[in-house]
Amino acid sequence: MHRYELFADYFQFYLQDEATDGDLSDAWTDEAVARMLAVGDGAVGVGTARNMDVPVTVELLDAEPALDLADWDHATECSLQVRGDKLVIAGCTDYLPDAARIPIAPGSYRVRVYYGGLDTLSEDGLEGDDRYHLRLWPAAPIAPQVLKQRAP
Structure with missing residues (x-):
């Protein structure tokens, strides 16, 4: 498991394929804001309750895990297409060359986001x-x- 403290400036952080530009400027529609999740080409934006440092954990799994929602306030799911061999995880205003990297095989991934303590x-x-x-x-x-x- 990967653990981070990310600066969620503008109430969001990104998980993106290192090989894409990660532009989510058009992806934050009213619907995306309501679900706290924006999706673009090779990038996922996760909405947060605060625009401060927030704890984030990331797990890479071999298969779909059991769906356990009891301990969470909100949960979303989407897809992420990975063309490169690394994911970047960062706040949306972080300097991307310095952001954390997670090694990953190229391919199509499901991303399940759990939100707690909102x-x-x-x-x-x-x-x-x-x-x-x-x-x-x-x-x-x-x-x-x-x-x-x-x-609500």
């Missing part, structure tokens, strides 16, 4: 115990979907 933010929104867990495994492409909707 209701733990301080009144000013700067502190909280929100956390984000990503699981990836080889799978055929799908349209982005919400598996568990965050309570």
